[in-house]
Amino acid sequence: MKVLLSIIIICFSLALCNGMCSIDPNVTPAGCTDAYDGKTHPFGSTWNTAECMECGCHPNEMRCCARYGGIGHVEGCTGVLDLQTCEYRYYKQDDPSKPCDDMP
Template identity: 40%
Template sequence: MKVLLCLIILCIMMTLSDGACFTTLPKLGAKGCADPHDKKLHPPASQWQSNNCMDCTCDPQSQLNCCSKHGVASVPGCKPVLDVKKCTVTFFKDDDLTEPCPIFW
């Protein structure tokens, strides 16, 4: 019964998050992957964190795969704000972006 409850909670948490991933197919003759944010070229079979908090990989065939480092839950009345230096998300009130929202998990 505990396992079922844990699975239900996990499913609910996954549906509330807005994590994102994307894949870009390589161009003919590509010799690496360009970071979608800063356009820096990375060699095949490499991994890096972009300067907008994405975990990216360039596979051996130069296919680019990037995923956000965090999912963002929807919190009514609050707006998520990304700190790109720390790669963290903080919620602030919609009508006052200087006041953090109380988050109860």
């Protein structure tokens, strides 16, 4: 019973770690076509997209994972993804021109 519980916990942890990834099985003999910019990348290559994703091309799939993470919701604040730094910036809900002071 302890082994089964351990396996469930490990599987749940792995699901959380890869929660911001997507897999596209549609690869061509020439490589992987990036859905974000339309460019074809050779097998074995990795690249960053303008949408803050890190993608890798493999013979059977293209995998893209978010380069950002952290807290997605802060009480009284609205999170906005900064595409220049790939980090969230938080602004007050009642005045979006003011950043939330209590955020790192």
